[in-house]
Amino acid sequence: MSATYQVNEFVDDQKISRFNIYLLIWSFLTMFADGFDLNSLGFAAPELTRMWGVERSAMGPVLSANLFGIFIGAPLLGWLGDRYGRRPLIIAGTLMYGTMTLLMAFSTTMEQMIALRFIAGIGIGGIMPNTISLNSELTPKKFRSTLIVLMFMGITTGSTAVGLVAKYLMPTHGWQILFQAGGVLPLVVGICLYFALPESLKLLSTLKGRRTELLATARRMRPDLAIADDAVFTNEQQSAAGSSHVRELFRGSLALITPLLWVCFVIALMANFFLNNTLPLIYDKYGIPAVEAANITTMYHAGGIVGGIIVSLLLDRIGFTVVALMFLLGVPAVMLLGTDSLGFTMLAGVAGMAGVMILGAQFGNNAAAGLIYPTAVRGKGVGIALSIGRFGAIAGPTVGAIMLGMDMTLQTLFLLAGLPILIGLVASILLAWLCYRRFNSVLLDDTPANPGR
Numbered sequence: 001m002s003a004t005y006q007v008n009e010f011v012d013d014q015k016i017s018r019f020n021i022y023l024l025i026w027s028f029l030t031m032f033a034d035g036f037d038l039n040s041l042g043f044a045a046p047e048l049t050r051m052w053g054v055e056r057s058a059m060g061p062v063l064s065a066n067l068f069g070i071f072i073g074a075p076l077l078g079w080l081g082d083r084y085g086r087r088p089l090i091i092a093g094t095l096m097y098g099t100m101t102l103l104m105a106f107s108t109t110m111e112q113m114i115a116l117r118f119i120a121g122i123g124i125g126g127i128m129p130n131t132i133s134l135n136s137e138l139t140p141k142k143f144r145s146t147l148i149v150l151m152f153m154g155i156t157t158g159s160t161a162v163g164l165v166a167k168y169l170m171p172t173h174g175w176q177i178l179f180q181a182g183g184v185l186p187l188v189v190g191i192c193l194y195f196a197l198p199e200s201l202k203l204l205s206t207l208k209g210r211r212t213e214l215l216a217t218a219r220r221m222r223p224d225l226a227i228a229d230d231a232v233f234t235n236e237q238q239s240a241a242g243s244s245h246v247r248e249l250f251r252g253s254l255a256l257i258t259p260l261l262w263v264c265f266v267i268a269l270m271a272n273f274f275l276n277n278t279l280p281l282i283y284d285k286y287g288i289p290a291v292e293a294a295n296i297t298t299m300y301h302a303g304g305i306v307g308g309i310i311v312s313l314l315l316d317r318i319g320f321t322v323v324a325l326m327f328l329l330g331v332p333a334v335m336l337l338g339t340d341s342l343g344f345t346m347l348a349g350v351a352g353m354a355g356v357m358i359l360g361a362q363f364g365n366n367a368a369a370g371l372i373y374p375t376a377v378r379g380k381g382v383g384i385a386l387s388i389g390r391f392g393a394i395a396g397p398t399v400g401a402i403m404l405g406m407d408m409t410l411q412t413l414f415l416l417a418g419l420p421i422l423i424g425l426v427a428s429i430l431l432a433w434l435c436y437r438r439f440n441s442v443l444l445d446d447t448p449a450n451p452g453r
Contacts, residue, residue, distance in 0.1 A: 004232040007205045010222065012141045019198075019221050023138055024147055026189075026196050027131055028154035030094060033186035034124055035158025037101050038066070039301070040182045041117070042277040043166035043294065044175040046284045051175075052110055060401035063277045064394045065114040069121020070128075071390035077126025078133075078383020082376070085207070086134040087199045089126045094190035096123030102183025105176040128366075129383035136370035136378060137200040138221065142316070145444065148367040149312035156304035156359055159276065163298030167291065202375045205235045235375070248377045249384070253438045258381070260431040261369060262388040264323065267424030268362040270392030270399075271334060274417055275300055275354065278400030279337075286410050292344050299348040303355025304363075310356065311363045319442035320435050323364035324428040330357030331421045338414030361424065365389075371444040372435070 014020075045059050073093070081089045100120035107113045132148060139147050162178065169177045201221060204214040219227050249258045279300065283293035307326065314322040333354040336342070342350065365385075373381035403413055432442070439445050 002230045002232050003228060004234060005218075005227075007202050007233055007235045010218070010233070011138065011201060014140050014222055015224075016140070016143060017223070019223075020139060020143075020147070022196065023135065023198065024151055026193060027135055027151040028157075029189050030090065030127060030131060030186075030193065031152055031154030032158040032161070033094065033098070033182075033189050034127055035155035036162050036185060037097060037120065037158075037182045038124065038155070039159040039162045039276055040101070040178040041066075041113075042280055042297070043162055043170070044178050045277070046280055047170075047175045048110075048113075049281075054110070055405065058110075058401075059281065060398045062110055062113050062117065063397035063401065065117035066121030066124065067273070067390050067394040067397075069118040069123075070125035070393070071121075071387050073122035073125020074129055074386040074390070075125075075380070075383040077122075078129035078379040078386075080379075081126070081130040081133060081383075082203075082379035085199050085203060085210075086130040086137075086379070087193075087197050089130045090134065090197065091190055091193045093123040093126035093130075094186045094193060096120070097127075098123075098183050098186030098190060100183075101179050101186070105179035105183065125383075125386065128386050129379050132366055132370040132382045133203075133378045134197075134200050137202040137375060138198065141445075144371060145315040145367050146312045148370055149308050149315060149363045152363050152366050153305055153308035153312075156301050156308060156355075159301040160298055160305070163294050163301065167294045167298070200375075201233075202235060205233045206375070246377070246380055246384070249373065249381050253434060254372075257372065257431060257434050257438065258385075260427045260434065261365065261372075261385055263427035264327075264361070264365050264424055264431060265369075265385050265389030266392035267327070267420055267427070268358060268365055268392070269389040270396040271330065271358045271417070271421055271424075272362055273393040273396035274400045275334070275337075275358065275396075277397035278404070279351075281404060282400070282410070282413065285404055286340065288340075296344075296348050296351045299352040300355040301359070303352035304359030306352070307356035307358075307360025308363045311360045311367070315364055315367055316443065319444050320364065320368055320428060320432040321442060323361050323368070324425060324432055326357045326361035326364065327421055327425040327428050330354065330361060331418050331425070333357050334421060335415050335418035337417075338409075338411040340410050358421075361428075368435075368444055372438075 041063060049059060077089050077093060097120040100116045104113060104116050135148050135151055136144060165178060165181055198217050198220060199213055201217050204210045279297045280293050311322055333350060336350045337354060369382045369385045435444060436442055
């Protein structure tokens with residue numbers, strides 16, 4: 001008689017092994033390359049404005065171009081990931097944006113840079129929902145939040161690396177070095193992913209004609225089991241989900257959870273991209289030396305690493321409440337960035353604290369999106385949340401560029417920047433409460449205890 005395995009139990013019963021560690025490492029490297037690319041233009045922007053002879057406020061379209069690409073790529077490639085698999089979309093997206101980023105090093109006009117950044121954004125958009133979904137579906141439940149957050153810390157680590165490259169290599173190699181490094185890195189990672197990255201077992205169990213891949217992945221995941229060729233894999237969650245239509249994102253209590261999650265994405269991404277893309281330009285305008293501005297921005301991303309660690313430890317214990325705490329403390333942290341009387345050391349410390357809170361909140365959003373939706377619509381759910389969040393990501397650098405063109409003090413600029421985070425605070429509190437009602441616990445899950453609540 002053939003052995004029968006229920007897929008959710010098969011995944012959740014595994015012990016952390018080389019399979020999980022390798023998945024984390026390759027996902028982390030994918031996110032590292034992603035973070036490096038996303039933030040390279042912010043460091044190159046001051047030099048590009050001088051080279052092109054344009055005002056700082058004119059950089060808004062360039063800074064936002066890849067965000068428009070992500071807006072398209074995240075839901076589209078997330079949907080394709082639900083249909084054809086996470087793995088091929090992650091690999092294709094990585095190779096796409098790596099190629100476009102490398103070509104940016106040879107750009108001579110603003111129009112060329114905008115076009116390349118837009119295409120690169122489509123590739124980046126496909127990576128995020130599929131990587132979150134893949135890790136959610138291959139990781140045991142008790143470690144899921146922690147490993148997803150640790151994986152996403154690759155973005156912050158990559159963003160920090162951009163600051164170091166800008167500080168030590170840009171003075172001698174020019175702005176092009178940022179895009180040369182940011183292009184070669186994902187191309188190398190993408191090639192390696194072809195040989196190293198597994199496919200989602202939960203997804204394979206729902207797709208026809210993929211049995212050989214299903215068995216190979218199952219055996220890699222659970223070397224403690226002797227899995228026969230005729231083993232049967234059942235997916236009860238898939239049957240319960242019924243439909244993979246986008247309306248599943250609004251079924252029962254998700255009708256309120258989904259839009260509130262979108263608000264949290266919009267606010268966190270708006271604050272992050274405002275700071276990430278405009279901090280060098282802001283401090284350049286107000287006369288802070290370029291080296292100090294680069295160090296302050298690097299401290300912001302270094303703070304994000306700490307924020308990721310905090311969220312990874314607390315998300316499995318207090319659920320979405322940790323995101324609300326990050327928003328709460330993020331308001332004063334961002335506002336204090338405009339206090340130029342603090343001096344460089346204190347200002348760098350405040351930037352680090354802002355990174356802890358703002359990037360920590362976004363880490364929590366990413367992990368939550370990968371946890372609360374069932375397998376059939378997880379890629380769609382995460383992809384659409386990331387896409388909706390692009391409105392905030394696009395608004396952040398665009399508003400920052402507009403504010404740079406206005407006659408306001410540094411303190412006023414950052415006071416205004418901190419106000420929208422209050423909206424994220426309210427949304428995150430409501431979302432934490434709704435998740436508690438849905439799961440009968442502060443812990444997040446893709447199988448609700450009270451689906452109607």
